[in-house]
Amino acid sequence: MVLLAIYFSKKEVNSGDDFIIAGHRLPLIVVIGTLTASWVGSGSLVGGASFVYQYGPLAAIFYFLGGPLGIIAMYFIAAKTRALAKRTVPEMLEVRFGKKTRLFSTIFILLTYISVLSYQFISGGYILHITTGIPEQLGSLLTVLFVIVLAATGGLFSVSYTDMFSALLIIFGFIIAVPFILVEVGGISTLVSNLPDTKFTVTGGLTPLQLIGYFLPLLVYIIGDQSMLQRFSASKTEQTARRSTIGFFIGVTTVYCLITFFVTASIVLLPNIKPDTALIEIANQSLPLPIGVLILAAFTALLVTTANSFLLSMSGNIVYDLYGQFKEKLPEEKYLNFNRVTVVVIGIIAYLMATFFTSVLELSIFAYTMYGASVTPVILAGFFWKKATPQGALASVITGGVSTILFEIVGNPIGGNTILLSLPISIIALVGVSLLTQKHSVPITTDSIKQ
Structure with a gap:
């Protein structure tokens, strides 16, 4: 990973666009x-x-289902996103909503x-603690340092190519490990028979409302996730x-199935471990x-490359969506240097935040909800709803995020995760305010982009 970062920093990264969006040059694979x-x-x-370990494999279907369903929705916006050719989601939203x-x-x-970046660092601490015995906070700090070095050198080029190898490696490793785990648990039928009764039910002991509260965050988050777009x-x-x-759909579905299998086996083989560490x-x-x-x-490679992705994304937001809006345009070389400095600062802040949280599941659901309620409805409206107005979009972003x-x-007065209230509030604000402030407005299309 280090070698790739050094190579791309010398050969491919010459501008802010190269750093943030690889100069629009990534091939399909x-x-x-x-x-x-x-x-x-x-x-x-x-x-x-952690979810699978706590609630069982059948309930995990509902937790993970949002990912593949969201990817199906992404099929219909992927080409439009490429046509926009923007560096960040806010830059894209400005085309339609100001x-x-x-x-x-x-x-x-x-x-x-x-928040997302923080729990990558927490997880890095878990792995290094379990495999080497060093304290978790020191493991997180070492992860932070490694991530910052990689992200600040090769940008999205190095992240993307190391991502590709990491994804192939984890799928290959999981697949060749399956027979060994089957031997350990005595086969599928023995595995199922040894599961606690509460962990082999459709709900895993959760109420239907709680299950929906776990399903929705992943669905609405992945559709509008800036890192994906x-x-x-x-x-x-x-x-x-x-x-x-x-x-993407095939890869994610495959990994989800393998995660569910291995964690289900860990319920039987390792019944007294911390849920967050089940796969490790x-x-x-x-x-x-x-x-x-x-x-x-x-x-570990996946945690590092994911952390790199979010560092780069946030760097783009700060450099182009905040600084770039209030200051004169910089030369591309200065944008590149500014991006690299920003990566370092963000990494340090995320590490400090990680020291205050212990549950990756809790922190991830909060992050998915924040994004899914405040940003995703506006992204979808920008592409598909011609009556959406700038006022409605702004109301949706603010009410979704603040709520x-x-x-x-x-606390949520109706129970379950926060998204059960914040997402409907955001959508109601988008629709209601847009209808009250109707003007001529059209969805973002390839033709409108060219115009």
Whole structure:
């Protein structure tokens, strides 16, 4: 990973666009790999594993289902995103909804991504603690330093190519490990029979409302995730962007099935571990050394590349959506240097935030909800709803983001996760205010972009 970062920093990264969106030059196989690896970070490998360990494999279907369904929706916006060829989601939203929507969406994206970045660092600490015995906070700090070095050198070029290899490595490692785990648990039928009764029910002991509260955040988050949309923008062509969603769907679905299998086995083989560490522990304790090493190395690589992705994304938001809106345009070389400095500062802040949280699942659900309620409805309206207005978009972003924070502080009065209230509030604000402030407005299309 270090070698790739050094290579691309010397050969390919010459401007801010090269750094943030790879100069719109990524080929299909790389786009598929970087989409898969960026999504399957610690939110899936640690947070998702924690959910499976606590509630069982059948309930996990509802938790993970939002990802594949969201990717299907992304098929219809991938080419339009590439046609826009923007560096960030707020920059894209400005095309339809103006500068105020760009500013406020930037604020809530930064709040989301600093949370996402923090739990990548927490997970890095878990892995290094379990495999080497060093304290978790020191492990997180080492992860931060490594991530910053990689992100600040090669930009999205190095991240994308290391993503591709990491995704292939984790899938390959999981697949060759399956027979060994089946032997350990005595086969599928024995595994199922040894599961606790409460963990082999459709709900896993959760209420239907709680299940929906876990399902929705992933669905609404992945559809509008800036990190994903930037990869569409980085694709060589619109056709490449659209086709990449097919490989993305296959890759994510495969990894989700493998995660569910391994964590289900860990419920039986390792009944007294911390849920967040279920995948790490089964690789560390229940597999032959070479295969366990392979999986943990791939696991770590995915955390690092995912963290890189969010560092780069936030750097783009600060440099282009905040600084770029209030200062004179900089030469490309200065944008590049500014991006690199910003990466370092953000990494340090995210590490400090990580020291205040212990649950990756809890932090990931908050992040998904924040983004899904404040940004995703406006993105979809920008592409598909001609009656959406700048006023409605701004109202949606603000109410979605603020309500998420308030309900996290005071608690959700109807129970379940915050998204059960914050997403409907955001959509009602978008529709209601747009209808009250109707003007001639059209969805973002390729023709409107060219105009």
